[in-house]
Amino acid sequence: MTKPFYVTTPIYYVNDRPHIGHVFTTVLADCVARFHRLLGERVFFLTGTDEHAAKVVDAAQERGLSTQAWADQNAKAFADTFTRLGFSHDDFIRTSEARHKTRVSAYVQALLNSGDVYLGDYEGWYDAGQEEYVPEAKAKKLDYKSPINHKPLVRKSEKNYYFRLSRYAERLQQLIQSDTFHVRPEARKNEVLGRIAEGLEDVPISRTGASGWGITVPGDEAHTIYVWIDALLNYLTTVDTPERRDLWPATVQYVGKDILWFHAVIWPALLLALREHADYAWVELPQTLYAHSFWTSEGSKMSKSLGNFIDLEKLDAYVADYGLDALRYFLITQGPTGTTDSDFSAERFREVYNADLANTLGNCLNRVVNMTQRYFGGALPAPGPAVEGAEAVRAAAEGATRAALAAYQDLRLEEAAAQGLSVVRAIDGFIERTQPFKLAKDPANLPQVGTILGTCAEALRIASLLLWPLLPEKCGAIWERFGCGRYAAALAAGEAALAEWVAWGQLAPGTPIQGGDGLFPRRQPPKDAPAPTAQPKQTQPKRAQPAPPGPADEVGFEDFTALDLRVATVKSAAAVPKADRLLQLELELADGETRTVLSGIRAWYAPEDLVGRQVVYLANLAPRKIRGVVSQGMVLAGNDVGNSAVLLRPERVVAPGARVT
């Protein structure tokens, strides 16, 4: 009996509103959970909320709610969101639940007994407003004042409970090095090992000033266990019951790169310490910790002020437009599973959706279903004589199956998806080469057409199995249409058997092949405005570069006022590397705001001659990436003889930012 598959997401900070970050991590976990369920394994998928931060108390107070009521409300927002997004988590742990709190207390008690948690002294600069200690270096920088309310920091000493992290450095190093505790991707593993090598110090795990919220240190009510210690332990508390203990250790733990250190070092060290206690000898380390990176949005870091923050409302809009599976597909195949961040853009979303889901999977299903209905009345035909290319489709499906299963096992989900799609592409190619729609014009050829369509349907069935973890809704729909509803039933009963189901040749002749609405209706780009926001489309037509329209005969005044022309002062200028015409200018607008603008005037102006002078600047020109630099607007120049450029400048110096009208 293999060990059950146990996958976790971090538990989410309950003061947050769900956004793309939460959804991304959770969808990754959901996808691998579904894959392992499809294999027929026992799976446990855990997510939840982290509720014991002091700021949760503050946030509740601001709203005139009890802390618990506020936490309830927000935890429900997460739980409802995850349900609505169809996540298949088996439990939703909240750290304010008794089942969690009692076990955390027990663990800390055990660590107190073994001496891995001890009472020590701490002295440092304390910011009373923020209820936190400020490191010496930072305190000095802040001139020993609170950055929030500017009140002086106070020298404060207190007794704190410490975790003897230092004791576990070597063991941790060895476990990570050997991949016994597998930190992924590789670069993150190196990062952690490098930092461990610099030395580990014991870490405080409690704070004083109990507010009645949180978990107190056993036997010392004046101390509350630090929220992140409390939170980390959720992965264990949730399964520390007689029925669930065999789920431990976690097979895969997905986290964001921001919490790598806690999860790669402190968390396993806590487990190592706990394990020394006789009652917790079963507490092994998680097998794999996977730290993904972050999403940017439309080319920029997400921020509320930029208005590009991908919150739940935006995600809901995508779901409404494209469907839940499309969102899953985009996040999983385009997401930042490596060490670099990925960009979420509306345009790219549509491109990926159209290319992979509408044009490839959806369209292929349609043509196969349609021909089956047209030529065989909607019943899967019995195979006729061998048709050249059919065996190749089978081989492609079998090869893709092997590769996809391996990729899923190895958490390379985008590769698994690509393998699934490759089966569909093989079908499209097969149809093209055999032209069943032409053969069918002569009834004598129908047996061959039967072979062809049977092959296509069978390959589609396999593709639908391979893609189901990413696209559960739509692949489930394919199962329904192909008379494979038993897959869904078996999944629900925990009796799925992917390894058997993917074997070639299981669609019985005569199976009704049902039509229906397109699974992934194609989406057209917005008609007149291809470049919606911050980052313009970076691809440029190479040959047929549309000539910019020349000046119109006549424009309205409103056309002119649409241009935001400004006077700006050149703060600095420098040549753009590898570009012999470009200068990169930093322009100062009003209030010291600066903009980067590229200008092709290097042939006529030396950088040093420009600094300090004023230019006329078109501020609301769509940003454009030129030679790797984003140019935010353009400076205006007149064309002199020989096509040389002469910069416009105000007759006398005016305040930077002055409008030109």
Place this chain on the structure above:
RNA sequence: GGCGGCAUAGCUCAGUCGGUUAGAGCGACGGCUUCAUAAGCCGUAGGUCACUGGUUCAAGUCCAGUUGCCGCUACCA
């Protein structure tokens, strides 16, 4: 400053143990096709594999250095 990582087609990325002519998807262009969702298929263009040097019969791949970017960390402010 230290440590680590990355740099491959217009874009997003694969590229195994060093081994044939460096690949995929998207995008562009041309053609074919009509079962299918303006879908599909074929083809073409597009590469100094960041740069320099080294090892080797052979380097995108290994080594050293350089540049740029990213992460962690230290220091400064």
